[in-house]
Amino acid sequence: MNEVYLIAGMAVVTYLIRYPLFAVAEQIAFPDFLSRALQYVPPAVLAAIIFPSTLMPEGTLQLNYSNPWLLGGLVAALVAWRSRNLLVTIVAGMIAFGVCKWFLEA
Amino acid sequence: MAVTKTRPPMSELLAGMRNTTPLVIGAIPFGVIFGTLATVNGLSFQATIAMSVFVYAGSAQFIALGLLAGATAWPIIVATTFVVNLRHLLYAATLVPHVKNWSHLIRPPFAFWLTDETFAVVMNRWSEQKKPITTWYYFGSAFTMYLNWQLCTFIGLTAGRSFPNIAGWGLDFAMPVTFIGMLMPYLKSRVMWWVVLISGGVSVLAYALPHKLGLMLAAACGIAVGVLFEILVTRKGTR
Known part of the structure; x- marks a missing residue:
C-alpha cells in the first residue's frame, strides 16, 4: 500500500515540476537577466552531477590516481574535446574506466 | 517560428x-x-x-x-x-x-x-x-x-x-x-568555464546537504557566476 503512495507522490511532484511552465509558455516573458541566466542552465546542472560522481564516487573526496572514476572522466573529457563525438566519448570513457578499475583491483 | x-x-x-x-x-x-x-x-x-x-x-x-x-x-x-x-x-x-x-x-x-x-x-x-x-x-x-x-x-x-x-x-x-x-561542447568561452568550475566546486563542497539539495545550490551558484561575469565584462566594454 505504501508503494502506491510512494509512486503516486513521486509521479505527482515530478510532473508538477515539469508541466506548469509548458502549460503557460506563451504568457511568460522573462526579464532580460533571466533569459541570460537560463543559457547557463545546461552546463551548470551537468557539472553539478558530474563533479561529485567522479571526484567522490564513494561519498568522500578521492583526488588521486587510484580513483578510476576520476581517471575515466578525464579520458572522456579529453576525447570529447578532441572528437566532438558523444558515442566515441562514451566508449572511450568506459574502456578507460574499465582498464583503470581492472589494474587497480589486480 | x-x-x-x-x-x-x-x-x-x-x-x-x-x-x-x-x-x-x-x-x-x-x-x-x-x-x-x-x-x-x-x-x-x-x-x-x-x-x-x-x-x-x-x-x-x-x-x-x-x-x-x-x-x-x-x-x-x-x-x-x-x-x-x-x-x-x-x-x-x-x-x-x-x-x-x-x-x-x-x-x-x-x-x-x-x-x-x-x-x-x-x-x-x-x-x-x-x-x-x-x-x-x-x-x-x-x-x-x-x-x-x-x-x-x-x-x-x-x-x-x-x-x-x-x-x-x-x-x-x-x-x-x-x-x-x-558538457564539453559548452566550454567555448571563459564564462562557461567559470560556470562549470563554480557549479562543480560547490556541488562537491555541498555534497553532504540533506535531500541532495547540493545539486540545486551548485547549479544556482554556477548560473549566478555566469550572469555576474557577463555583467562585469559588458560593463567594461571588453569581450
Whole structure:
C-alpha cells in the first residue's frame, strides 16, 4: 500500500515540476537577466552531477590516481574535446574506466 | 517560428531519434541496474515497473531505492524526489521560448518526457545545429528515451537476477561519462568555464546537504557566476 503512495507522490511532484511552465509558455516573458541566466542552465546542472560522481564516487573526496572514476572522466573529457563525438566519448570513457578499475583491483 | 511547419515530420522524427542514440546507450546500464537493484531494495515487481512508467526520472528513482533500503518513510522520499527533480524546472524555463509554438494538446505528454537527456539533445539542436526545436524532433528524442528506460527496467527486473553483482561492475560510470560528453561542447568561452568550475566546486563542497539539495545550490551558484561575469565584462566594454 505504501508503494502506491510512494509512486503516486513521486509521479505527482515530478510532473508538477515539469508541466506548469509548458502549460503557460506563451504568457511568460522573462526579464532580460533571466533569459541570460537560463543559457547557463545546461552546463551548470551537468557539472553539478558530474563533479561529485567522479571526484567522490564513494561519498568522500578521492583526488588521486587510484580513483578510476576520476581517471575515466578525464579520458572522456579529453576525447570529447578532441572528437566532438558523444558515442566515441562514451566508449572511450568506459574502456578507460574499465582498464583503470581492472589494474587497480589486480 | 513557422519553420516548425515546413520541416518534414519524418526527417525531424528520425533526426531526434538519431541524435538521442548515444544517450540511450549511456542510459542502458543505468536502467538495467535500476531494475536489478529495485527488488533487492524492497520494491515489488509491479511497483518497479510503475515507477519507471509513471515517474520516469532516473536519478530520483535511484535515490528512492537508496532511501527505501534505509527504510525511509515514503513522504521523505517524495520530498527528496521533489528537490532532486527541481532541475527540470530550469529545463522547462529554458524551453519556454520554443514550447510557445507548440499545440496545447502535446504539451502534457511532452512535459512528462522532459529528462536530462532529451533536454540536452533538443538544446543542442538549437544552440549547436542552429535549427528550430520542432515537435517531431522532440518526440523522436523523448519517445526513444522513454521506451529504452522501460525496456531496461524490465530487463534488469527479469534477467538482472542472473547477474547479482552487476551493480559492482562499474557500469554506472556510463551516466557521468555521457554527461561529460554533453558538457564539453559548452566550454567555448571563459564564462562557461567559470560556470562549470563554480557549479562543480560547490556541488562537491555541498555534497553532504540533506535531500541532495547540493545539486540545486551548485547549479544556482554556477548560473549566478555566469550572469555576474557577463555583467562585469559588458560593463567594461571588453569581450
